[in-house]
Amino acid sequence: MTDSSSAASGVNEKRIGQSLLREVKVEDAVGLLLAHDLTQIVPGSFKGRLFRKGHRVEEADIPKLKDIGKEHLYVMELAPGDLHEDDAALRMALALGGPNTTRTEPHEGKVTLKSAMTGLVKINKDAVDRINSIGDIALATVTSGRVVHPGDAVAATRAIPLIVPEAKVAEVERIAEDYHRAEGARPIEIKPFRKLRAGLLTTGTEVYSGRIADKFGPAVSRKLQELGSEVAEQRFAPDDRQTIVNEILYFLDLGYDMILVSGGMSVDPDDRTPGAIADAGTDIVSYGTPMLPGSMLLFGYLRGVPIFGLPGCVMHDPYTSFDVLLPRVLAGETIVREDIVRMGYGGLHR
Numbered sequence: 001m002t003d004s005s006s007a008a009s010g011v012n013e014k015r016i017g018q019s020l021l022r023e024v025k026v027e028d029a030v031g032l033l034l035a036h037d038l039t040q041i042v043p044g045s046f047k048g049r050l051f052r053k054g055h056r057v058e059e060a061d062i063p064k065l066k067d068i069g070k071e072h073l074y075v076m077e078l079a080p081g082d083l084h085e086d087d088a089a090l091r092m093a094l095a096l097g098g099p100n101t102t103r104t105e106p107h108e109g110k111v112t113l114k115s116a117m118t119g120l121v122k123i124n125k126d127a128v129d130r131i132n133s134i135g136d137i138a139l140a141t142v143t144s145g146r147v148v149h150p151g152d153a154v155a156a157t158r159a160i161p162l163i164v165p166e167a168k169v170a171e172v173e174r175i176a177e178d179y180h181r182a183e184g185a186r187p188i189e190i191k192p193f194r195k196l197r198a199g200l201l202t203t204g205t206e207v208y209s210g211r212i213a214d215k216f217g218p219a220v221s222r223k224l225q226e227l228g229s230e231v232a233e234q235r236f237a238p239d240d241r242q243t244i245v246n247e248i249l250y251f252l253d254l255g256y257d258m259i260l261v262s263g264g265m266s267v268d269p270d271d272r273t274p275g276a277i278a279d280a281g282t283d284i285v286s287y288g289t290p291m292l293p294g295s296m297l298l299f300g301y302l303r304g305v306p307i308f309g310l311p312g313c314v315m316h317d318p319y320t321s322f323d324v325l326l327p328r329v330l331a332g333e334t335i336v337r338e339d340i341v342r343m344g345y346g347g348l349h350r
């Protein structure tokens with residue numbers, strides 16, 4: 001990589017495995033190639049690469065190097081079986097990133113995986129934990145199951161030392177391969193959203209009779225639209241259990257992909273919605289969700305069609321249990337009771 005014979009004598013050397021890092025005074029480094037990116041940080045205005053790995057040091061660089069605190073530079077002699085930080089970060093990113101992810105160039109020993117689309121990011125936490133227990137390498141991710149948009153960072157791989165044993169990176173590749181063989185997916189992927197047509201039944205005698213204006217329709221339509229789906233039809237029902245059952249079955253007959261029923265989800269005598277959803281023949285996955293807001297949400301499947309009972313907060317709160325579960329349904333996931341149970345940890349949002 002660099003011409004070690006031109007290094008000044010009497011300088012410090014650091015051995016990492018079979019590889020060698022030799023310190024060279026910046027004044028003696030003119031003509032040598034930089035062994036790694038060099039970072040400048042000016043708080044509030046700049047953080048980034050001042051010099052790129054492989055840059056040939058020139059006389060004019062010396063004051064700039066001193067400005068960022070460099071009195072010495074490394075000359076690197078990589079042994080077989082060792083990897084430069086950039087190559088380690090890149091190989092990990094290549095192994096981990098699945099469909100609909102993009103990669104940045106290696107940069108200061110780091111590669112960022114980004115989403116190429118609007119979708120649901122899926123990250124296997126077990127693989128992340130196993131990789132981070134290896135040592136000398138780091139994988140930082142966002143939490144799985146959230147909505148991401150094009151260009152959003154979802155994970156970053158990083159080598160901690162400048163030289164990493166290749167075996168550690170190979171272990172990351174093996175973890176990714178094992179996961180791929182078992183699950184048919186890479187540990188980090190973006191699932192696209194399906195475009196679903198939903199029927200929305202808005203219950204509440206006060207809305208049905210026209211005493212108050214409906215606020216559920218616009219809010220739910222917007223939430224679906226933002227993810228590429230639509231409320232294809234909205235209907236209204238008073239707080240009457242049988243009427244609600246009939247309207248749900250009407251939506252089912254029309255073949256909508258999803259059924260949403262708003263209002264009447266809590267404890268008042270006029271709250272008929274959970275009972276009506278059950279009477280319609282729904283297999284209820286859960287009534288009650290360990291998340292706030294949205295604890296009174298019901299989720300189930302009616303002859304395979306996802307059906308939600310939506311509590312009042314969905315009208316006005318931007319992030320409820322509906323906003324957690326809706327993207328998963330749109331991404332084609334089947335929601336089971338365990339998924340709902342797990343929402344409680346980290347599920348307190350107000």
Ligand SMILES: Nc1nc2c(c(=O)[nH]1)N[C@H]1C(S)=C(S)[C@@H](COP(=O)(O)OP(=O)(O)OC[C@H]3O[C@@H](n4cnc5c(N)ncnc54)[C@H](O)[C@@H]3O)O[C@H]1N2
Nearest residue numbers: 204207213214215216263264265266267271296311312313
């Ligand atoms: N004692 C308890 N009180 C409440 C509980 C509880 O467990 N025990 N749960 C709370 C939670 S959480 C929620 S959320 C709310 C509301 O639940 P509901 O889904 O039953 O909502 P409603 O009773 O039907 O209505 C509440 C409120 O919102 C207005 N509303 C309903 N639909 C519409 C609409 N389409 N457009 C405009 N406004 C609407 C309705 O008129 C009421 O004012 O219960 C908590 N209380």
Ligand code: MOO
Nearest residue numbers: 294295296311313
């Ligand atoms: O279902 Mo309530 O909306 O938790 O706020």
